[in-house]
Structures are given as structure tokens and as C-alpha cells.
Amino acid sequence: MSAALLAVEDLAxxxxxxxxxxxxVDGVSFHVDAGEAIGIVGESGSGKSMTALSILxxxxxxxxxxxxxxxxxxxxxxxxxEAAMRGVRRTxxxxxxxxxxxxxxxxxxxxxxxxxxxxxxxxxxxxxxxxILAALSSVQIADPARIAxxxxxxxxxxxxxxxxxxxxxxREPRLILADEPTTALDATVQQQILACLADLRQRTGAxxxxxxxxxxxxxxxxxxxxxxxxxxxxxxxxxxxxxxAPKHPYTRALLDAILDPWQPPRALVPLDGAPPDxxxxxxxxxxxxxxPQAMAICARTAPPARSFGDAHAARCWLNEEPVP
Amino acid sequence: MSEAPILxxxxxxxxxxxxxxxxxxxxVDGVDLALHADETVALVGESGSGKTTLGLALLGLRSLAGxxxxxxxxxxxxxxxxxxxxxxxDAQIVFQDPYASLNPRLTIxxxxxxxxxxxRIVPADAQRDESARLLDRVGLQPGALYLDRYPHEFSxxxxxxxxxxxALSLRPGLLVADEPVSALDVSIRSQVLNLLTELRQALxxxxxxxxxxxxxxxxxxxxxxxxxxxxxxxTGPTRAxxxTPRHPYTRALLAAAPSLSRAVAGPPLAGEPPLPSDPPSGCRFRTRxxxxxxxxxxxxxxxxxxAAGHRVACHFxx
Numbered sequence: 006m007s008a009a010l011l012a013v014e015d016l017a018x019x020x021x022x023x024x025x026x027x028x029x030v031d032g033v034s035f036h037v038d039a040g041e042a043i044g045i046v047g048e049s050g051s052g053k054s055m056t057a058l059s060i061l062x063x064x065x066x067x068x069x070x071x072x073x074x075x076x077x078x079x080x081x082x083x084x085x086x087e088a089a090m091r092g093v094r095r096t097x098x099x100x101x102x103x104x105x106x107x108x109x110x111x112x113x114x115x116x117x118x119x120x121x122x123x124x125x126x127x128x129x130x131x132x133x134x135x136x137i138l139a140a141l142s143s144v145q146i147a148d149p150a151r152i153a154x155x156x157x158x159x160x161x162x163x164x165x166x167x168x169x170x171x172x173x174x175x176r177e178p179r180l181i182l183a184d185e186p187t188t189a190l191d192a193t194v195q196q197q198i199l200a201c202l203a204d205l206r207q208r209t210g211a212x213x214x215x216x217x218x219x220x221x222x223x224x225x226x227x228x229x230x231x232x233x234x235x236x237x238x239x240x241x242x243x244x245x246x247x248x249x250a251p252k253h254p255y256t257r258a259l260l261d262a263i264l265d266p267w268q269p270p271r272a273l274v275p276l277d278g279a280p281p282d283x284x285x286x287x288x289x290x291x292x293x294x295x296x297p298q299a300m301a302i303c304a305r306t307a308p309p310a311r312s313f314g315d316a317h318a319a320r321c322w323l324n325e326e327p328v329p
Numbered sequence: 330m331s332e333a334p335i336l337x338x339x340x341x342x343x344x345x346x347x348x349x350x351x352x353x354x355x356x357v358d359g360v361d362l363a364l365h366a367d368e369t370v371a372l373v374g375e376s377g378s379g380k381t382t383l384g385l386a387l388l389g390l391r392s393l394a395g396x397x398x399x400x401x402x403x404x405x406x407x408x409x410x411x412x413x414x415x416x417x418x419d420a421q422i423v424f425q426d427p428y429a430s431l432n433p434r435l436t437i438x439x440x441x442x443x444x445x446x447x448x449r450i451v452p453a454d455a456q457r458d459e460s461a462r463l464l465d466r467v468g469l470q471p472g473a474l475y476l477d478r479y480p481h482e483f484s485x486x487x488x489x490x491x492x493x494x495x496a497l498s499l500r501p502g503l504l505v506a507d508e509p510v511s512a513l514d515v516s517i518r519s520q521v522l523n524l525l526t527e528l529r530q531a532l533x534x535x536x537x538x539x540x541x542x543x544x545x546x547x548x549x550x551x552x553x554x555x556x557x558x559x560x561x562x563x564t565g566p567t568r569a570x571x572x573t574p575r576h577p578y579t580r581a582l583l584a585a586a587p588s589l590s591r592a593v594a595g596p597p598l599a600g601e602p603p604l605p606s607d608p609p610s611g612c613r614f615r616t617r618x619x620x621x622x623x624x625x626x627x628x629x630x631x632x633x634x635x636a637a638g639h640r641v642a643c644h645f646x647x
Contacts, residue, residue, distance in 0.1 A: 162376075193581060196584075266571060
């Protein structure tokens with residue numbers, strides 16, 4: 006087995022609240038190999054964004070990483086000093102978020118912000134300028150010199166997201182961490198940004214960890230995907246296998262909920278209920294209160310992980326025979 | 330159809346002034362759109378297309394710079410007070426964001442009681458029972474249990490059900506739903522889409538469904554109108570429009586929609602939508618259209634019949 010670029014093992018992140026301890030992420034393990042694109046899919050509150058913030062050690066107060074290991078190229082990120090971690094965020098892991106406008110400084114030009122991303126010294130020579138313009142061209146901005154002089158409010162949402170990607174990638178990170186990068190964008194612009202991310206990945210060889218609520222979007226550019234529910238990964242595997250033969254009822258429900266405009270409509274059979282309160286998750290399998298196939302054991306004992314081939318696994322009692 | 334449509338825009342235009350400039354934005358520019366009894370029309374467009382503005386104009390909530398809105402054959406701008414009240418009761422709206430559309434300081438009972446009282450739907454002593462019945466109707470059962478709670482005690486999907494119950498409280502004939510499921514998680518989205526379909530059939534509602542999501546549109550609508558920068562570019566029965574889209578913009582939207590039935594997505598549409606304050610001359614889509622010819626810059630194409638009930642605003646048969 007090749008050493009993973011990013012390895013997350015048994016990660017748990019909780020929030021102490023008045024209503025009790027909220028286990029946002031509870032025992033999550035996965036890895037990203039160099040150059041690989043993997044996706045984490047889940048609904049609001051599933052813990053997918055908190056997983057990303059944990060990797061960056063940017064969990065907001067009162068959240069704490071309570072358990073687990075996160076290593077990047079063999080280095081234990083949880084053991085690094087805050088200063089060293091800042092270095093990791095600046096040069097090794099690039100972050101791209103949903104609301105690009107909120108991550109751009111409104112009183113600095115685009116060019117100045119990308120210069121700042123190069124380094125705290127903010128070089129202003131011709132070489133730095135050429136590098137900034139090249140970064141803007143690399144995200145398919147047609148007129149980089151003009152955009153470099155523009156302020157964020159003068160740009161559309163799609164352009165702002167491109168600028169954020171250009172700034173994030175200028176240090177040639179090994180891992181791109183993108184949390185819902187296209188969710189706020191129109192479909193035609195979403196398609197452009199996804200194509201841009203796929204192209205950049207091919208040219209730079211960076212790995213991608215894409216976090217999204219949208220299975221169809223993740224399927225377009227990822228090799229493997231992880232399905233999260235109530236703080237846990239319930240199924241993971243190669244995209245094709247998961248789409249062809251999902252092994253968890255929640256994955257199946259997510260697939261069934263996709264409305265494909267290229268296919269005649271079919272009846273929707275929605276899941277009942279809503280995801281659990283993470284301060285008091287249900288015992289046993291956390292999905293059992295909404296599961297159309299729940300059995301007696303599901304309410305008592307959490308199901309073990311069962312593998313299907315090398316890279317595909319799911320946690321569900323339906324996969325165990327005989328059912329205990 | 331001989332009967333007047335429930336609601337229709339006829340050459341409707343809405344203009345906005347641009348702050349700090351003499352420019353004006355034609356958010357809606359000469360749109361004809363009719364909603365007949367018992368049908369669900371989806372109005373599709375990206376941000377800036379003008380679909381929300383058109384929806385609000387149809388409800389009489391935006392004043393027109395040109396054209397008119399007709400409710401059951403009558404010009405909404407010249408209704409007398411009494412008839413205007415009936416129009417307001419008949420035409421209801423559900424908004425996208427269920428976190429912003431419910432007053433956080435009011436209990437659900439109060440939120441539902443106000444319209445019932447204003448329009449004297451039921452006597453004062455029956456309002457609470459009616460409110461509970463409405464919650465039952467939208468799947469929050471038993472409704473009586475939820476009446477004294479506040480919006481923050483509900484999830485997004487539940488809040489959207491409450492917003493739907495409020496819209497239904499006045500027993501409307503038509504509902505404008507502005508991206509009603511866009512803010513919801515997929516598993517909850519299916520619940521709300523099924524609820525809207527079931528209510529529409531059971532109550533005989535006509536629905537104008539505004540959405541950017543083509544998958545949702547194909548599921549819910551009987552007819553579709555596609556809007557780009559304030560103008561309709563294509564209208565037609567849902568099946569015809571999805572199986573043989575005729576306008577290059579409709580095709581680009583479909584190509585951009587994430588799909589599981591195609592291995593690869595279509596090539597992305599080049600360029601960004603132009604600013605609504607500075608739209609291109611002629612056909613507004615021509616700056617992004619792969620088929621644009623010189624004629625497209627000079628002449629604005631009007632909607633013309635391309636097939637039965639299927640209309641397209643393009644100079645060419647593509």
C-alpha cells in the first residue's frame with residue numbers, strides 16, 4: 006500500500022453546548038492518495054464541513070478535536086505548532102469555500118490579494134506580476150490584467166470563485182480542499198468551475214478533496230466517494246461501484262432522490278423524518294429511525310464495516326448474514 | 330383554451346433604476362406567459378434572468394413599466410378594492426428561504442391565524458382548529474402539537490411546510506412557488522416536492538414554479554418557460570421541451586445539468602451572463618451562443634411557433 010498523502014484516522018470533533026455534547030464528527034477515517042480526487046457527500050449537519058475544518062485545524066469555538074489522527078505526507082497535523090500549521094495552510098493545503106465573496110478582501114484588488122497569497126513579503130517585481138497574471142489565466146480568466154486591477158464587488162460570483170481558486174493554487178499545493186465550491190453558482194457557471202478544477206488538477210497533479218451535498222456533482226470529477234450521515238461515514242468506494250451497487254440504504258435513498266433532467270420523471274419515494282439531533286443521536290445504527298429496512302438489531306447495536314472488494318465498504322446490518 | 334387563464338402576463342415589462350446612474354435595467358422585457366387552470370408552469374432561469382421579478386409582478390407586487398397582468402381576465406392594475414382583496418386571497422406565494430419567510434417572534438398559531446383573521450376565512454373561535462388542520466394537511470401531524478412552537482424549533486423542511494400551510498390558509502386558486510426546494514437537503518426536497526404535487530391535485534391549484542433546477546422542473550411541471558436576461562427564449566410542454574429543446578440556451582442549460590445518465594457532461598457554455606443593465610443588442614443570448622450570426626445582433630427574435638404549443642425565440646431552426 007502506497008503511503009497516503011492525507012490520512013484521517015478515527016477523527017472525532019465535538020462541540021460542548023448547553024444542550025449537551027454535540028458529536029459533529031464521530032470516528033471518521035479515510036485517506037487521499039497523491040493526485041487522487043475523492044468526494045465526501047452528506048446533507049446539512051452530517052459533519053462533512055466539520056471534517057474539512059478539522060483537517061485544517063480551523064474548527065470554530067467551542068468545537069474541539071477530541072480523538073484521532075490526521076497526517077499529511079506522514080506528518081502529524083494535530084501535533085504541529087500553530088505557526089507550523091499556518092505554513093501548512095499557506096503552502097500545502099489550498100482551501101476553496103462556497104461563498105467566494107466572503108473570503109475575498111473587499112478593499113484590496115484581486116492582484117494584491119493573489120500577491121498576498123504568494124507570501125507575506127508581497128513581492129511587487131515583474132516576475133511576481135507575471136506569476137499573478139499566469140495564475141488568473143490558469144483559471145480561464147480571459148483578461149487577467151484587467152481582472153487583477155478589479156475589486157471583488159466588480160466581479161460575478163463565478164469570477165470571484167475563479168479568483169479564489171487562483172489565489173489558493175498559486176503556491177502549488179499538494180491538496181485542494183473544496184467545500185461546496187459550486188453550490189452558490191448557476192448551473193452553466195458551475196459546469197465551468199468544475200471543468201476548471203478538473204483541468205488544474207490534471208496540470209498540477211494536486212489531489213482534491215471535494216465536499217458537497219450533491220452526489221451528481223461529486224460523481225463528475227471524483228474517483229472515490231464517501232457518504233456521511235450523522236457524523237459517520239456509512240459507505241465509501243469507487244464512484245462507479247457506489248452508483249451501480251450501493252450497499253447502504255442511505256446511499257440508495259440519496260441516489261433515488263436525484264432528479265435527472267435527461268430522464269423521464271419517475272415517482273419519488275422520500276425518506277421519512279430528518280437527520281438526528283447530534284447531541285443525542287439514536288442508539289445502534291444512527292440511520293435506523295429513517296431506514297425503510299430497519300430490523301430489531303439496528304436499534305441496539307451499531308453495524309460493523311463490511312468490505313466489498315478492495316475499496317468499497319459499508320456499515321449496515323443488511324450486509325451481514327446471518328443477521329445476528 | 331376558451332376560458333381566460335387564471336393568471337397571465339401580457340407584454341409585461343418591469344424596469345429598475347440603477348443607483349448612481351441614469352441607466353435602467355429591464356428586468357422583465359415584454360413577456361407573455363399564461364397560467365391556466367390545473368396546470369403547473371415552471372419558469373426556468375439563472376440568477377439575473379428576471380424570473381423572480383416576473384413572479385412578483387404576476388402577483389401585483391411589482392409595478393409594470395409596460396404591458397399588463399390579468400387575473401381571470403381582469404387587469405390587476407384596475408381592480409376595485411373589493412376585487413383586489415379577492416385577488417390577493419386567490420394568489421399566494423411560497424418563498425425559497427424558509428428561515429427568512431417566517432416571523433421568528435410569532436408562534437406558528439399566530440403566523441397561521443393572521444391571514445385567517447384578515448380575510449375572515451373562519452370565525453375567530455374556529456381559527457385555532459383551522460390552523461391545526463392546515464398543519465395536518467401539510468404533513469405536520471398532529472398539527473395541534475406544533476401550534477405553540479416558534480420557527481426556530483423547526484427544521485428547514487418543516488418550516489417550508491409551515492410556509493405552504495400559510496399560503497393554503499386562504500384557500501387560493503393559484504400558488505407562485507419561488508425556488509421552494511432549493512434550500513432543502515435532497516432527502517427533504519423529495520418530501521416537499523411530493524407534498525406540492527399532492528396538494529396541487531387534491532386542491533385543484535394552479536402553480537407557477539420558479540426554479541433553476543431542471544431535474545426538479547421536469548418532475549413537477551406540465552409546461553416550461555425558459556427565461557434569459559428578462560425575455561422568454563422558449564416555452565413548451567415539459568416533455569417536448571426536454572426531449573427536443575430548440576433554443577441554444579435551453580440546450581446549454583440541459584448540458585450543464587449534472588446527470589447520471591450521461592458519462593460526461595457537455596462542454597461548458599463559454600462566457601458569463603451579460604449585465605442586465607447593459608444587455609446585448611438583438612438576441613440577448615448571442616454573446617454566448619455558439620451559432621450566433623450577424624443578424625442576431627441586429628434583430629431581436631420574437632417567440633414563434635416551432636411545434637404544437639412549443640415556441641422558440643431564435644431566428645434559426647437549429
